[in-house]
Amino acid sequence: MRQAKQVSTEKLLRAAIDLISERGYNGVTTQEIAIAANLSEMTLFRHFGSKQKLLETALERFQYAEEMRILFSEQLVWELESDLLTISRKYHDIMNRDRKLIQIALKDEVNIPGFKERRLKHPRQLLTLLTDYFTTMNEKGKIVCSNPTMQGFSFMMAQYGAFINDLEAGNNYPGISLEQFIQENVKIFVRSLAPNS
Secondary structure (H helix, E strand, O other): OHHHHHHHHHHHHHHHHHHHHHHOHHHOOHHHHHHHOOOOHHHHHHHHOOHHHHHHHHHHHHOOHHHHHHHHHHOOOOOHHHHHHHHHHHHHHHHHHOHHHHHHHHHHHHHOOOHHHHHHHHHHHHHHHHHHHHHHHHHOOOOOOOOHHHHHHHHHHHHHHHHHHHHHHOOOOOOOOHHHHHHHHHHHHHHHHOOOO
């Protein structure tokens, strides 16, 4: 029974993300979402209560705050270049996996009460993780960083900008791959924060 509920929930979340990313929040009904998931509208209401709650659940489930928290606590090696490459690659993997949800947020968050605040929870958590990381690296003498929050914000915004560039337009800059950007961006940060720079 529990497994059936999980399958139903997953189908509804995916159907909602697919349809709303294509047609907008106000362009899709709960009945259409249920049909796309091969479930009844009653099942949707039983699991979520409303279209808004369904979308809020999708945002919580598929955004990156928890995955990044685990990465910072379990996968970093306290070497700046290696860690920033790990963080960047994971960030882009997650953002590209969840690109339809990001498109919904960019197009429709004004139509959904409280959605923006929920969406911002994830980048704010990432900024806290980056700030703590740069602070600790500075305390260890591995970097020179006078403002860890601004360094974290700068790093995060560079990643976000690269993702947004690719989100709608595709290949705006032929000859520049995401991996090239990640490597060069990390090198710039490593050089600028090196203790002997």
